[in-house]
Amino acid sequence: MADLTWADGLFLASLTLVVCIVALLVLGMAGPRSAGGQRPDLTGSCSNHFLFRDERLIDHDASGFSLPDPDDTAQTDWARFRAWLTFRFPDLPVRLADLDPDRATSLHSQSGDIATRLDLCPSRRTVHVTLTDTAQPEPAIIHERLRLCQSLQDQSAALFHAPCPVWIRDKAGETLWQNEAGEAMNPDHRAEMLRAAGQPPAPGDTVTERISLVGDNGRTETSYDLRVTGTDRGLVLCATDVTRIVRAETARRDFVQTLSRTFASLTVGLTVFDRDRTLALFNPAMIDLTGLAPEFLSSRPGLISFFDALRDRQVMPEPRNYGNWRSQINDMVRTARGGLYQEVWSLTTGQIYRVTGRPHPDGDVAFVFEDISVEISTMRRHRAQIDLRQSVLDRLTQGIAVLSGEGRLMFCNTAFGILLGIDPDSHLAGMGLHDVIAACHARYPDAGLWPGIEHGIAQGPLGAPIARTLDLPGDARLDLQVISLGRGHTMLTLAQHQAGHLHLASLKTG
Template sequence: MAPDHKDQIFGTIGLAPGIEDAMVKRLTLGETGGPARTSYEVRLIRTEPGFAVYATDITRLVQAETVQRDILQTLTKTFASLTIGLTVFDRTRSLALFNPALIDMTGLQPEFLIARPGLISFFDALRDRQVMPEPRNYGTWRTQINEMVETARGGLYQEVWSLPTGQTYRVTGRPYPDGDVAFLFEDISIEISATRRHRLQMDLRQSVIDHLEQGIAVLSDDGSLIFCNAAFGALIGIDPDRSLVEMRLHDVIAACRERSFGTGPWGDIEQRIASNALTAPIRYSIALPDNSALALQVLPLGRGQAMLTLSKHQSALLNAAALETG
């Protein structure tokens, strides 16, 4: 203890006649000639002769409390700025913490949340406001909620709620070692809409390409078949969607060679694509034994990817051998 702190402590607490039998007080005193400050917890206890004064240096404790308070304020500001709704239920399953985003997402009244409702009451309120899917059997719904909490305690709970309003929430339950359970409510409506829109666009694109008479196949830089329309599959007799293994360049070339009864520059095409030596479009006309012909194009797509196109046409003038036309 600094030499002048003793006098400052006695001067601060005073010893008035009406003082209680015991008193606890915190004091923060400065050092003479310097900015350093020391915090004390002072205990004043009445004894037979008079008073006993105990002063304990709690500077580190006060500093730790200050840091904790600053962290709590930072977390509070962070939670307040989150767009994800947050609820934390303590081990007694009472609401212990929530953030403003939860109010915005659920429409629950702040007074209701401040009153620390129980877990079932909270989800009852969500159900009443149609902020959770309507249970098919209300009699077993409460049991399902309890099971949901138990699942969350195991760190496994995550569910997507499609609401009657058209919104979609992703609800995640996260357990904590002390028995608390946090639930995160994330509005993924835009994400889901974008995914559905993208899927519809992809399905439409696939449908359009499948209706083309020209067969189209795309190979990745590692030789994997990443796209094949219906016409291409029909022309060479493959169905990648039903294949149990991934089709690769060699498999596609083998199917083409078999379909054309061995004719055609398939070995050269395979070598060029495999060695990434395809720098310009190549066109072939491949005669088939039934007097039909396959018009073949091999086009580089960049980054080692290649596209094959096939179209069938009739011609009585074609020779039986494959003729390179470009």
């Protein structure tokens, strides 16, 4: 110890003083709390400093700090810095030039969780900004905030990569944040979208507006549903691409218009009843066919009321039993829903309607009314003419048969069946060329005649008629003729003559 110099003694004294001061500090931090239950704040406040010159950030002491990405290339550093702070300090000036150059401005955080102050001190061309937290939170609070921060980062990442463009704007109309889809949007379209937001809704309210963006070709290129939600600090805008929906709606509308024009031009009446049996659709021809008033049809009457009106105007047959009238209508609807209903109504006016019921999706049923009066009249007249011609042919003693180009027997008269000795009703139906020739050969055998006749008819149109005479027992004769009728049809005639008739005929012609 005697060897210690005065310098060594001074060092030991200084070391002892430092140890004592540290001990006092430790004891003070571990000592009793204040009367308010809080431990005295020995840590002090925490501040960061930012220096701006002409709206450009030239220096700061915040470790790990970087300005938010700019919305466009013309955005200043101060605008980006303001966007970073505005959610806690909404009263920040839009430009630094708006500050009073003769005095400092202090703003206090409005978030309510941490007591934070922002001081702005202008000095010539520079502005010194100080961000100060006046109190340090406890470790548990710091941990909870870090946990919430991590959760918000996850949500922010999901929102940033969402396919729908999203923007967050303040009350002044400045864009504070936008996601990846918002950044990728055509700048002109993005500006038009944000301009279309219209009157900002109140906080908590949401309005939706459909926006159609026009491309360079002057046609609608993309359609969006813009959803705008008001907040305490501004607006949240979310745009959903509904181009395919709009195109589908346009195509459906055009299809309905085309369908409506088609319905309007139909000559048949059409009515469609929904699942509640209410008239949902009718076309103008329905008015012409039934005489029902347009006002009545437009009032969407029920199915029973509709058919009651038809009955009152005698546009449907009178029911045999009025007591079962509703049951008959219900049965008709059930049959129509099964796709089975079709009736022909003969009206007292002489008109004839064909009514067809067809099922439709979702329980709907459609009834089609067709005026077939002319069709029925033509068919009846044609049938009468056919019956008359058949009657005339049946009166002839000469047997006549007509074969189609495919060799199928189309019709024959009664004499032809008698000459062949068969019943026309049971044997001639469905006979072909070979069957007819076989019947002729069986009735009038001639091995050299009938195969040649069959071959000539089967070869197609004949160049000239074929005429043959076949001698029969008892001095009788069979005159045979094969004549082409055109379109591949062939007529076969058989005429049997007795000897006495032949002699008389020769005397008359001699």
